[in-house]
Structures are given as structure tokens and as C-alpha cells.
Amino acid sequence: MLGRMMFQPLLISSMIEHAERYHADTAVISKNTDHSITHTCWGEIAHNAKRFAQALAALGITHGQRVATIAWNNHRHLEAWYAISGTGLVCHTINPRLFPEQVEFIVNDAEDQVLIFDKTFLPLVQAVLDKIPTVQHFICLDAEDQSIVDALPNVYFYDQLISAQDGQLQWPRFDENTASSLCYTSGTTGNPKGVLYSHRSTVLHSYAISLPDSMNLSARDVIMPVVPMFHVNAWGIPYAAAAIGASLVLPGPQLDGQSLVNMIDDCQVTLALGVPTIWQGLIAAATAMGSTLASMNRNVVGGSACPPSMIQTFKEKFACETIHAWGMTETSPLGSSNQLKAKHSSLSEQQRAAIRLSQGRPPFGVSLRLCKDEQGTQAVAHDGHSVGNLQIQGHWIIDQYYGKTQSALTADGWFDTGDIASLDQDGYMQISDRAKDLIKSGGEWISSVELENIAMGHPEIKMAAAIAAIHPKWDERPVLIAIKTENSNLTETDVLAYYQDKIAKWQIPDRVIFVESIPLSGTGKMLKKELRALYDNVLL
16 A cells, blocks of 8 residues: 655755745855855855756757866856756766876766866866767856957857746656766776766755754755865755755855955855865864854865864864765765764763764665675674774665666775775764775775874874885885975974873884875865875885
8 A cells, every 4th residue: 555645756956946036035155266256145056056957958968968067166056956957967077187098088987978168178178179079068157258269169158048048847747766967086096077967966965964963954054065066966955955945155166274264254155065185175274363263163074084173173263163074976975964962961071972983874865884804794883992994875875886787885885985984873983994995004904094083183294195005014004194284393303202191102103204285186185195105105
């Protein structure tokens, strides 16, 4: 017997419809590529999304075809998102920080029909122009510019396209399992792999990240996703913000600390989201500018492990609660978020702070487990200490990669994340390392993340990466690659002494090497593979 309840498909268009109907005058503030500020609202975003949907239809783009975007977080990009997915097309966000060869690969792999871009990325478009034969139309999000026409004679301009449309459009209804958006992994080894999300998975993910025990989003919030829209769909924030009617602040191309501080203070941002490298710049700029970031009561840190010192600084210096979260492209991305439970209220401040260092626990809709190997053949205890391969399943977790026929899952239906972690009985998860980054010294494992977190607690270390170097006796030993703060006189001896009493002696790095920069991926993660290539023989 079936239930007798109304059925409506879970579609991305329903979220922008809700925002238009009940939050039309709620502000959406956008910084453009020319650094000007546009003040708009959800009502206007929704209307322009319909106009752009009409424009895409006029160009002959049909249901299921892929439309690529190479753009910053701005209002036109947001409108394009809803226009594309809302009409049954697939919104393919491209990371502009990838190499041109990788961009060429993923455009061809996705068979994109349209390429939408900000003027900033015109050189990248030109670099791949003759190598992406499936792309039939190029659309620039910026104002009409003769230099762009000279470079791309058949280019369209976004405002020009939507000005010819009236916005009288009813969003179509279709199967909620229809593909909605496409993101590719960062491709640190081999070619990037596509992850194809559905309308159903995206709507359920939007509910999940809005929950009080996730990011606690509400219509009272002013949310600034510093994480780019091309990085796992800005962690789902542009969808969830529409669904709950929050004000949205889109910072555009200026992601330096000073620009972000000004946006937070000027727009009274209550919640901001980004990777640790972004927050390092923000903290330094706010300190130099004398800003207390008074409006911001919480921030979300993801993408890589958050140094404990950063959580402490946000709390003590800026009265800002840091929500440590974990996820990946294959998980939409939310897999866990760190919020305390009622029983933790009786703990001391120090005990609660220790819990907040973990990556948190999964929301409803996601399950986590630990196994001895990637195949998931032997379980590891959830005792808060034992570590194993972290695996995940849930409503917004990948099944198989785009264009592939084989499953991406274990035989019993779990996705192996490539992370090594521990889990306690409440589900709080602590990542020890990426499996490929663990350091095996004399048969014992050393966590590079733990070594980095300790180093980042030193006031004169700006960034640190711990890697395995070849050792004639112990096979591998840890080496720390570090960037000093400006005008620091820190020495290798000082850093090694700093590790004393913070970690077992045999886990202390053998060497500290100071560098001017550490290579980062397009999503702000340290490229340890490149560091290992440079320094793996340093102890021989």
C-alpha cells in the first residue's frame, strides 16, 4: 500500500521559486570583475534566471546538454546556475586554476555545448579555443567589450542575451533523478574525474547543510561563500541560501584578506565559508586593519584540516565559532560537521574545545564506517582511537564517475574516501591523513596532519607541510616544509624544540626546511606530491 500524500519532484528550480515567492526582497550583494558592487535581491535573481533560461533555449540548447561556466562568485553566475539546472540542462562548473590541458580534457569529456565565462578568464578560453570542438556558443558575463569581441568574434554577452527575453517562464517538471550539475575532481594524479549530481541529491544536500547541527542556516543570516562556486558548487551554499531565504554576499575575484574583511564589515556578514589558507589571510588582515569582524558569529572551515590554533584565534580574538567540516567532490560535499551534543554541556571548556578539533559527525542522510582496507572487507572499531580507511554512503554520495561504466563503490555499496580516520561511538570523526600522505617510519605510522597542526601553532609559521622522506634505516622519516611569517628569525632548531612535549619523540621531524612558497592545488590544498618529488632524498 502506498501513502496518500502529494508528490512533487525534488528540483533545484523549487528552491529559487521559494526564494522568489517568500524572500524576493532579501539582498544578494555581488562584487563584479571590475570590483564594482551590485545590489540585487532574490526576486531579481529569479527573474533573470528565467530570462537566461529563455536565452539558452533560443540558442537551441536542449534538455540534458552540458553548459560550462568559468566564473567567480557573482550574481550573473548565480542566475546562470539556476537557469541551466532549472530547465533540465547540466551546469558544469570548471575550476579556472587547472592547467589549460586539464580544462581542455574536462570540456571535451563533458561534451559541453556552451561555455560561459568572466572576462578574467578570457586568456584561458583562448588557450583552449581550438581544442574544444563540442562548444558551439561562448557567453561572457561582463559588459560588452570590443577587446573580447576581437578575441572571440562570435561571443555573446549575458546582459545582451537576457534583455531580449521577458522572463515569462514556468520552470519545467521532470524526474528528480535528472542530472543537475557536474564537477570534476582536482586531478592531482591523472586526469580529473567527473561527478554528476542529481536534482534529488542536491535538494537533499541543501536540507542537510541547513540543519542546526550542520551549518545552522536561517533567513536571519547574511552568508558569504568565499569558497568558489567552481569548488564543489560552493559547498552547496547558493542552493541552500535560496531554500531558506538567507541574504547572500558574493565576493567575486578579490579573495585577499583585506578585501574580505571589508566585505564582511560592510555587508554585516554573519557566516562565511572557506579553506584554511583563506582564513589565514583574513586573520592577518583583520588584525592589521583593527577589525573585530563584529558581525561574523561563525565560519565554516573545510577543504583540508583546520589548525587548532586557527580555531582558537577565531574564538578568542573575534568571538567567532569555527565549524570544522569535512567532505569531498564525491560527497556533494558535506560528509560531517562539528557541532556539540547536549551531553557535552557539562564538560569543561577545554574538553569541549578538544571535541571541536575533529571533523565532526555525519548529518542524517550520511553514514560513515572504518575498514582495514579499501575493499571494506574488515571493520575497524568506532572507539575514537583505532584508525582505518574512511568509507561513506548516503543520499548525496557518488555511485559512479561520469562517463564510466564501472561502480565507484565497494562490493557492499560504500565509497572509499582515501582518508585514514578514527570514529567514536557518537560518530565524531578525526582524519589522521590522506592514505597517500601517511608517513611510515620503521613500520609505525605518523600523521602528517598532526605534525602540520603543531607547526601551525607556532606564531612565526605561516604555512607548513609534513612529508615523508626516504631514510636508509627507517624507510621513511618526516620532514617539515615551512613558510615563516614576515621578518621572522625562526631557525630549524627553534621549530624542532617547539615539538618537544607535544608529540612522541620518534614522531618529531628529522628536518625543517624553510621555503618561500608551498605549491597549492586549484582548491587551495597543499600539493604534497610535488614536495615529495623535490625533497624525498633530503635525508640520504
